[in-house]
Amino acid sequence: MQNTFSEQNLEMHRTISDSLFCKLQTAIIKGELKAGSKISEPELARKFGVSRAPLREAISRLEGQKLVERRAHVGARVVSLSLKELVEISYMREALEGMACRLAAANMTEEEVFKLKYLLSVHEKNEDLKEGHAYYQKEGDLDFHYCIVQGSHNQKLIQLLCNELYYLMRMYRYQFSVDTPRPKNAFDEHHAIVAAIEQRDGALSEQLMRKHISAARINIEQQFNDKC
C-alpha cells in the first residue's frame, strides 16, 4: 500500500517538465490562468524557480492537448471558448454520453448500479436541506454523469469525456461566469435514467440521457441568440 502510494507520487511528478504540466493544466482548468490570457515564459519560469526548457516542454504538451494556442515568436495563450464552440461540444457530449449510458446499462456491475442509486439519494437529501444552493447541485450533477460514464467501462470514452470535455465545459462556465440553469426536472430525469440502466435497457437509457443533455444545450443556445 505504502509502496503504491509512493510510486504514484513519484510517477505523478517525476520530472520538472511533468510537474509543470500538471500545475499549469490544473491552473487553466480552475481558471487561475484565465481563458485567453498570455502565458509569459520568463514570468512563469521565475515564479516556479525553473529554467525555460522544461517550462516550454510543458507548454508544448498543453498545446498538443489544445488547452493553449501558440503563435510563432509571439507566445502562448490559454484557449478561449466561444459560445458557438460550447454548443458544438455539447453536440459531441450528447452523442458520447448517450453512448456511454447505453454501454453502462450493459456493463455496469450490480455494485456500480447500487452506488449510482446511492449517489442520487444523497443528492436528493442535499436538495431538500440546502435548497437553492447552486454549488451542491452543480457538483452533484457532475458526480452523476461521471459515475455513469465510468460505468461504460470504455476507457477511451471515459478519458475523452471526463478528462477533456468536462474540463472544457468547466472552463467555459468560469470564463463567462454563467452557471448553466439546471432544468427543474433534472432529478426526475436522473431517476428515469437510473431506472433504465437498472433494467439494462440500453436503448432507452441512451435516449433519456441524450434528451437530458440536449435540454441543457437548448438553454445555452437561447443565451446565444439573446447575446447576438
Next chain:
Amino acid sequence: MQNTFSEQNLEMHRTISDSLFCKLQTAIIKGELKAGSKISEPELARKFGVSRAPLREAISRLEGQKLVERRAHVGARVVSLSLKELVEISYMREALEGMACRLAAANMTEEEVFKLKYLLSVHEKNEDLKEGHAYYQKEGDLDFHYCIVQGSHNQKLIQLLCNELYYLMRMYRYQFSVDTPRPKNAFDEHHAIVAAIEQRDGALSEQLMRKHISAARINIEQQFNDKC
C-alpha cells in the same frame, strides 16, 4: 491567392519545433515510425540536423496528442493500439459519426449533397472497373465518411473525427496489416444514408450510419475473439 498560399506555408512550418512536429506526426500516422517503436532523441536530432531542444518540444506536443508515450528518464515510444482499444474507439466513432450524420442532414448545403452523390457514383464506377481492388475501395469509403462529417458543419466534431480518430484507425490497420473486411452491401448502405440525408431525415440518417459502423465493429470483435 498567392498571399494565402505563402502565409499558409509560413504558418505551417515556421519554427523548427513546428516543422518537426508535423514531420513526426506524419511519419507516425503513415507508419514510417512504427507503433511501439522507440523515439531516440540523439538519432532523430542527427537525422534532421537540429538540436534536441526543438525536437523535445515536438515530442512533448505529440505526447499531448497521445501519439507518443513517455516514461521519465527512459524515453518516448510511438503509441501502440490493442485490439481492445480499437473496439473502444469504434464505439466512440459510432456515436460521433452518427451525430455528424444527423447534423449533416440538417446542415449540408444542396451543393454538398450533390457532391456527396457524385462521390458515391464515382466510387461505384471504380468498383465496376477495378473489382477487388481493395485500395480504392478503402479510400473511397474514407472519402465518403469524410464528406459527411464535413457536412455536419460542426468544427469540433470534424476535428476529432477527421484529425484524431481516423488517424488512429489508420495506424491500427497498418500496425496489424489488417484491411478491415468491408461489408458486402456497403454500397447499398451508403446509398441509403445519402437518401436519408437528401430527404433531410436526420434521425434515419443517424440510425443508418450507426448500423453501418457497428457492422464493421462486429467484424473486428470477431477477430478479437478468434485471437484470444
Next chain:
DNA sequence: ATTAAATATATTGTCGACAATATTAAATAA
C-alpha cells in the same frame, strides 16, 4: 558457468547563453 555487484556507457532532463523575431519607446517629419 551462472549469478551478483561494480563499473562504464549512453540517454534523458535541465540549465544558461545567444540569435532571431516581435513589441515598445523614442525620435523625427508632416
Next chain:
DNA sequence: TTATTTAATATTGTCGACAATATATTTAAT
C-alpha cells in the same frame, strides 16, 4: 499634435554543455 520611422527593449526559439538517471558491459564471487 499626429503619424511614421528608427532605435531600444523584451520575448521567443535554438544551441551546446552538464547533471541525473537508466542501460550495457565488465568484473568478481559463489
